[in-house]
Amino acid sequence: KQEVTQIPAALSVPEGENLVLNCSFTDSAIYNLQWFRQDPGKGLTSLLLIQSSQREQTSGRLNASLDKSSGRSTLYIAASQPGDSATYLCAVGNDYKLSFGAGTTVTVRA
Amino acid sequence: GAGVSQSPSNKVTEKGKDVELRCDPISGHTALYWYRQSLGQGLEFLIYFQGNSAPDKSGLPSDRFSAERTGGSVSTLTIQRTQQEDSAVYLCASSLATVGNTIYFGEGSWLTVV
Numbered sequence: 001k002q003e004v005t006q007i008p009a010a011l012s013v014p015e016g017e018n019l020v021l022n023c024s025f026t027d028s029a030i031y032n033l034q035w036f037r038q039d040p041g042k043g044l045t046s047l048l049l050i051q052s053s054q055r056e057q058t059s060g061r062l063n064a065s066l067d068k069s070s071g072r073s074t075l076y077i078a079a080s081q082p083g084d085s086a087t088y089l090c091a092v093g094n095d096y097k098l099s100f101g102a103g104t105t106v107t108v109r110a
Numbered sequence: 111g112a113g114v115s116q117s118p119s120n121k122v123t124e125k126g127k128d129v130e131l132r133c134d135p136i137s138g139h140t141a142l143y144w145y146r147q148s149l150g151q152g153l154e155f156l157i158y159f160q161g162n163s164a165p166d167k168s169g170l171p172s173d174r175f176s177a178e179r180t181g182g183s184v185s186t187l188t189i190q191r192t193q194q195e196d197s198a199v200y201l202c203a204s205s206l207a208t209v210g211n212t213i214y215f216g217e218g219s220w221l222t223v224v
Contacts (some may be wrong), residue, residue, distance in 0.1 A: 034212070046213065052154040098143075
């Protein structure tokens with residue numbers, strides 16, 4: 001069974017600091033890895049999708065890396081803003097099923 | 111519609127009653143998923159549809175839970191004889207094919223069983 005772990009569980013930083021969120025998974029036989037954002041009381045918003053053959057994806061201030069052999073992914077958010085405050089979820093895709101981590105709750109202080 | 115639409119957004123029901131949760135996926139998306147997010151727990155997979163068929167129902171917690179999809183579009187998740195432990199957010203998602211594509215989630219149906 002795929003186990004996904006996210007560290008840290010919570011993170012508080014001042015505005016402007018770079019964010020580093022970590023995700024690890026136990027079974028490297030994955031199709032892809034997806035990072036999501038969840039705001040309180042809301043659904044999930046997809047941020048980045050990395051296919052298993054890729055090593056990273058970038059979108060604006062967001063960059064996600066994937067090291068399938070070691071079972072790790074890192075989400076970098078540059079120059080954080082208060083609007084980045086949310087819970088970030090990592091999900092590993094095995095064919096049609098996503099296995100989620102518990103998330104990292106980020107607070108960016110103005 | 112532009113995104114995945116779920117209804118109701120909030121539902122409070124008495125223990126023992128049946129509830130139906132509806133999901134309208136993004137037009138053209140053949141794959142549809144149901145997940146559950148309970149307080150203090152992560153998201154758990156419930157069921158997956160490819161078209162109108164459900165190749166994997168393994169995540170449904172008990173035989174009180176069932177789901178169907180009609181016309182390759184709208185899906186309904188039904189919970190019979192609700193219990194307090196069924197209280198959770200039920201999230202629907204869709205994608206063009208399977209997990210190889212980006213998955214888009216709805217806002218969820220917040221179910222409270224009292």
